[in-house]
Amino acid sequence: MISYHHKESFVTSNEDTNASLGGKVWDEEPGNTLVRRDGGGANNQQENFTDLQSKRESSITAKDYTNRVLGAENLANLQRNEGAENAASQKNGYNSDNDPVYGSNHNHSMFTRLDQKESEKQPVRQVLCSLIKMIPINPFLILAESDGNMEMAALTDSGQIANNLYRKKNRFEVGLTYSCNNTWFVNDETRNSFRRSSLVTTTPTYAASYGFVVNYNVNTRNSLSTEFYSIAKVKQAYGIYMEGRYYDKQIELNYAKVAFLVQRNIFAGNDNIPAHFNETRIVHVGGYASLKYVFSTR
Amino acid sequence: MCSRTMRNTLLIAISIFIALTFTSSSCKKKKDKWKLPTDVSFRIDINRSAGSGGNLVFTGGSMTFASFSFDGDREQADDVYFTNSYPDGLPVSFDAGIAIPELEFDIPQGTFTKIRVSFQLSGESEEDYLMVSGAYKNSVSGISNPIIIEFEAEEVYDLIARDASGSNQIILDESVPATAVIILDPIYWFQLVSTSALDNAVLEDVDGVATILITEEHNGNIYDLVSDRVDDATEVIFD
Numbered sequence: 001m002i003s004y005h006h007k008e009s010f011v012t013s014n015e016d017t018n019a020s021l022g023g024k025v026w027d028e029e030p031g032n033t034l035v036r037r038d039g040g041g042a043n044n045q046q047e048n049f050t051d052l053q054s055k056r057e058s059s060i061t062a063k064d065y066t067n068r069v070l071g072a073e074n075l076a077n078l079q080r081n082e083g084a085e086n087a088a089s090q091k092n093g094y095n096s097d098n099d100p101v102y103g104s105n106h107n108h109s110m111f112t113r114l115d116q117k118e119s120e121k122q123p124v125r126q127v128l129c130s131l132i133k134m135i136p137i138n139p140f141l142i143l144a145e146s147d148g149n150m151e152m153a154a155l156t157d158s159g160q161i162a163n164n165l166y167r168k169k170n171r172f173e174v175g176l177t178y179s180c181n182n183t184w185f186v187n188d189e190t191r192n193s194f195r196r197s198s199l200v201t202t203t204p205t206y207a208a209s210y211g212f213v214v215n216y217n218v219n220t221r222n223s224l225s226t227e228f229y230s231i232a233k234v235k236q237a238y239g240i241y242m243e244g245r246y247y248d249k250q251i252e253l254n255y256a257k258v259a260f261l262v263q264r265n266i267f268a269g270n271d272n273i274p275a276h277f278n279e280t281r282i283v284h285v286g287g288y289a290s291l292k293y294v295f296s297t298r
Numbered sequence: 299m300c301s302r303t304m305r306n307t308l309l310i311a312i313s314i315f316i317a318l319t320f321t322s323s324s325c326k327k328k329k330d331k332w333k334l335p336t337d338v339s340f341r342i343d344i345n346r347s348a349g350s351g352g353n354l355v356f357t358g359g360s361m362t363f364a365s366f367s368f369d370g371d372r373e374q375a376d377d378v379y380f381t382n383s384y385p386d387g388l389p390v391s392f393d394a395g396i397a398i399p400e401l402e403f404d405i406p407q408g409t410f411t412k413i414r415v416s417f418q419l420s421g422e423s424e425e426d427y428l429m430v431s432g433a434y435k436n437s438v439s440g441i442s443n444p445i446i447i448e449f450e451a452e453e454v455y456d457l458i459a460r461d462a463s464g465s466n467q468i469i470l471d472e473s474v475p476a477t478a479v480i481i482l483d484p485i486y487w488f489q490l491v492s493t494s495a496l497d498n499a500v501l502e503d504v505d506g507v508a509t510i511l512i513t514e515e516h517n518g519n520i521y522d523l524v525s526d527r528v529d530d531a532t533e534v535i536f537d
Contacts, residue, residue: 196329196332196375197332197374197375197376198333198375198376199333199375199376199378199406200333201330201333239333241335241378241380241404241406242380243380243381243382244368244380244382244403244404244405245403245404246335246404
């Protein structure tokens, strides 16, 4: 059985992050348990992964199985036969299943030709091993090809990557902010407009505000934020009757606003939310308190 | 699976938001129905039919408003009331064909069970508040002379509007502009004046024309009879 667990915390820099992305490799622990470890790079990963595949096909698993199923006497006969087969396979480079034999556990060369001289065999083996090392393994391709194989899909684990990237890279954020709001003045006139029988009408108004924002991300879920709007507006439009005439009246309030916010990402850490959704669609929920200084009204 | 569920949830939430927005907008339109304005134009005219056996007819005149008030009782929503004052006076001519911009109003639509229109006459000290002009043909000599009536009293008119059929219930629809005509009736004012009083009235020279001038100073006996009825028989009729 193949199992998976993460052994180390993530890295701190972009370069290290990229390296570790390629460095998630499979290794073998006693008991044929596969454990992912952080390796030194893509080449190392490839090498270990190849070793693993060859080990899975080795006789260790077969021995355990046959020992339990066949019994000691039959096992002894089987071992004798295997010994003969191994000797033959070392000769022609193929095992008893007619598969080519290769990997670090076997000392004999791969794909050897009968007419090759002994001095020519070593370079060919080195070339083949180098070629195998050069084959990249893209975890996302594995995910696509695995067709729902959870063991292979675990290799990708992009959500964890995103969380760690977010945590390490975006502790502080500074940027511009713009908001377009549907604004209301809740005064007597507005309240009067809510009465069906009144003569006052309110119409939806939208006002834009500009400024900059500074965020401090406490963790992936919570952040503190300060927004300073140097240009903030609130508008309210009315339809009113005055002296027998119907007028469109608009109140506009121009001011500067400082807002302190506590934000919480309600999707962070939720296993039910897809990682890409969590990464790219953050919903900030919460109230805010603001200090307003009125510049002008008209 | 989770992604699909999440996407469906988002789609449902967005759909609900859009539905609520449109529902709210629709409700607001229904709610604001009785707040929509109807264009109502007030015009001034006089009774131009002949009186005193066909010898007296009025053809024009003018008056000066000091104020104008509208007070309507509405079935569907709040009543409508407003008063406009004209400190410098608002001179208007008696002609139903002439629109008076100062007397064009926006009045919320609805069914009005009663509309009361009030106005007060005013004017500068040297000018007449109300002047009506016409012609009178002497029943004895057959000579026709201009007739002019001038009032300087700050008369107040308080009128109940009616429609063309005589009903006090007036329906205003925001898609149908309405015209209301205030009609003064000088023929009614002269009903108490006898034919002989008019035949024997003193003629005054007005701009070189012999004219029956009726003021406090001229033909006072006729003025006293007429002035008591000036604010009577005036009507406001919505078309």
